[in-house]
Amino acid sequence: MTCLCYLRCVRKLWTPAEASQLLKVVNLHRSVHQLQHKKVMAEEKPWALISEVVANGGVGIDHLDVPYINSLGVKVTNTPGVVSNATADIGMALLLASARKVVEGHQVAMDPKITHIPQSLMGVEVSESTLGIIGMGHIGYKIAQRGKGFDMKILYHNRSRRSVEDEQAVGATYCANMDDLLKESDFVMLAVNLTPETTRLIGHRQLSLMKPTATLVNVSRGLVVDQDALVKALQSGTIRAAALDVTYPEPLPRDHPLLGLPNVLITPHVGTHTLATTIKMVQQMVDNAVAAVKGQTAPNEPAVAVGNVGQLAVDLIVSTLNMSRVGHIHTDCLIPMAGNNPYATCKEDAEELHTPAEVYTAAELKLAVLQIRAPIVQTKSKKFRQLLVSWIKASGFSRTVVLSSSHAYQRDDQQLQGTPLRYLATPSLLKVSADALKELGWREMERVSAFPGLTDANTEPRLHIPGGGITKGLYTDSCTEDLSLAVLLLFCSEGDNIPDAFTLVNHLNDWLHLLDNHSPEPNKWKIPPSWNLLFGSGIPPALF
Numbered sequence: 001m002t003c004l005c006y007l008r009c010v011r012k013l014w015t016p017a018e019a020s021q022l023l024k025v026v027n028l029h030r031s032v033h034q035l036q037h038k039k040v041m042a043e044e045k046p047w048a049l050i051s052e053v054v055a056n057g058g059v060g061i062d063h064l065d066v067p068y069i070n071s072l073g074v075k076v077t078n079t080p081g082v083v084s085n086a087t088a089d090i091g092m093a094l095l096l097a098s099a100r101k102v103v104e105g106h107q108v109a110m111d112p113k114i115t116h117i118p119q120s121l122m123g124v125e126v127s128e129s130t131l132g133i134i135g136m137g138h139i140g141y142k143i144a145q146r147g148k149g150f151d152m153k154i155l156y157h158n159r160s161r162r163s164v165e166d167e168q169a170v171g172a173t174y175c176a177n178m179d180d181l182l183k184e185s186d187f188v189m190l191a192v193n194l195t196p197e198t199t200r201l202i203g204h205r206q207l208s209l210m211k212p213t214a215t216l217v218n219v220s221r222g223l224v225v226d227q228d229a230l231v232k233a234l235q236s237g238t239i240r241a242a243a244l245d246v247t248y249p250e251p252l253p254r255d256h257p258l259l260g261l262p263n264v265l266i267t268p269h270v271g272t273h274t275l276a277t278t279i280k281m282v283q284q285m286v287d288n289a290v291a292a293v294k295g296q297t298a299p300n301e302p303a304v305a306v307g308n309v310g311q312l313a314v315d316l317i318v319s320t321l322n323m324s325r326v327g328h329i330h331t332d333c334l335i336p337m338a339g340n341n342p343y344a345t346c347k348e349d350a351e352e353l354h355t356p357a358e359v360y361t362a363a364e365l366k367l368a369v370l371q372i373r374a375p376i377v378q379t380k381s382k383k384f385r386q387l388l389v390s391w392i393k394a395s396g397f398s399r400t401v402v403l404s405s406s407h408a409y410q411r412d413d414q415q416l417q418g419t420p421l422r423y424l425a426t427p428s429l430l431k432v433s434a435d436a437l438k439e440l441g442w443r444e445m446e447r448v449s450a451f452p453g454l455t456d457a458n459t460e461p462r463l464h465i466p467g468g469g470i471t472k473g474l475y476t477d478s479c480t481e482d483l484s485l486a487v488l489l490l491f492c493s494e495g496d497n498i499p500d501a502f503t504l505v506n507h508l509n510d511w512l513h514l515l516d517n518h519s520p521e522p523n524k525w526k527i528p529p530s531w532n533l534l535f536g537s538g539i540p541p542a543l544f
Contacts, residue, residue, distance in 0.1 A: 053292035055285040077288035086277040088142035091219040094243035132185030135192030144170040160502030182209040194221035195493040207233040222248030310403035312501030319528040323360035333384035334374040342530035404489040407467040412448040424487040
């Protein structure tokens with residue numbers, strides 16, 4: 001395995017005295033190990049295993065088998081934020097080099113036999129062209145900032161829409177349908193994370209929608225593009241060119257057809273390969289590793305629980321509707337926790353003490369929300385479900401909606417196509433809401449085989465919601481108790497769950513119209529202050 005070893009990074013990027021001190025802090029001379037390859041870690045990715053932590057360089061952790069590594073008692077950390085500028089730079093560099101044929105121009109200038117500029121060096125205009133960005137996270141937004149500098153018209157597609165302020169700052173227009181972006185863009189830039197949903201996101205159909213004069217630029221992951229489809233599109237003139245910093249595999253086999261096409265520009269995944277960014281990245285790896293080895297909270301440990309999605313969606317509802325806290329549920333079924341007010345708008349509010357299960361209401365909407373922030377004690381999940389059913393019945397709610405999620409990687413074959421959204425509804429709810437659900441076009445959660453891949457006529461398909469906690473049990477109990485209850489859930493992947501929360505709450509709003517009278521902008525959700533402590537953020541010293 002050829003990986004960027006932590007020990008070598010420290011010794012290379014710091015002075016001998018500094019490196020010696022860093023190595024001494026975490027006892028690296030005896031603590032640097034490598035896990036057996038298998039499916040744990042992909043080759044050619046920057047990472048280091050130090051005692052209790054895998055310190056990953058970069059944001060993406062798709063090359064790591066995080067659940068398996070965690071099962072060994074080892075943490076996984078990453079380095080969000082520090083790679084955004086460098087990656088955006090390489091994206092624009094590829095775009096410009098492809099558009100203006102910089103590499104071909106260099107070859108012509110170096111060839112002593114050429115006495116004039118050939119017509120083949122005629123490039124295309126970048127300024128005032130249309131840039132379509134797929135994936136508007138940290139890196140995508142940095143790309144938009146650079147595109148604005150070239151007076152480009154900027155379109156973007158993302159799982160959730162950015163704020164109006166963000167859009168106006170770079171002059172970006174949101175495309176809810178990715179097809180619209182593909183049809184209108186002169187340059188399509190891919191800046192998404194690699195997940196089951198984005199694997200081969202760009203294939204034959206998507207490439208056929210692009211302009212024949214368009215260029216595809218990929219700075220995300222090679223698997224985001226169907227490379228066979230890309231080869232055909234480039235050979236047939238379906239699109240003008242492609243500029244890639246990532247491929248699959250890396251490097252490509254020397255006889256791969258992409259390497260022989262004149263309208264392809266490829267760099268060897270060097271998006272973060274600058275001295276300044278590498279130093280910052282390794283410094284963050286050091287900080288993560290030292291904290292983990294000392295038993296402290298690692299500054300950048302990605303959230304990997306898909307169960308966060310429902311909780312974050314409720315955060316958006318409570319914050320946006322300015323709901324009032326009216327009570328709490330005290331039970332030994334939840335791990336006891338307490339903390340500051342997650343929705344504080346001033347210092348006085350922040351000092352309020354909040355508990356793991358609290359009830360909020362918006363009287364004008366006749367809406368009550370139960371926010372559960374603590375894990376359920378494993379041996380008491382049935383008792384907690386019974387408590388919730390009793391509370392729902394005693395409160396006299398006309399209908400109840402459970403927001404949940406499930407592991408995308410554990411989907412059945414029939415669940416791989418189409419939207420990641422699913423719903424469940426009890427018979428009582430269907431009596432009054434069946435038409436509304438049908439009109440929304442939502443897909444009901446499929447029942448799957450008890451033994452995936454095997455068909456047994458004597459075995460009934462079962463309801464399976466991996467990663468969904470008590471969702472399945474609560475739904476089953478509600479059917480038995482004749483409660484009017486729906487489950488709205490999303491298949492999602494490990495990592496930053498914020499975009500998934502926006503997706504889930506927007507779907508809920510399509511049904512319940514929570515924002516119709518509470519926001520001047522469509523789907524304008526208010527992010528609570530507590531989100532500053534989410535994915536990739538350290539604990540602020542002021543807290544103590």
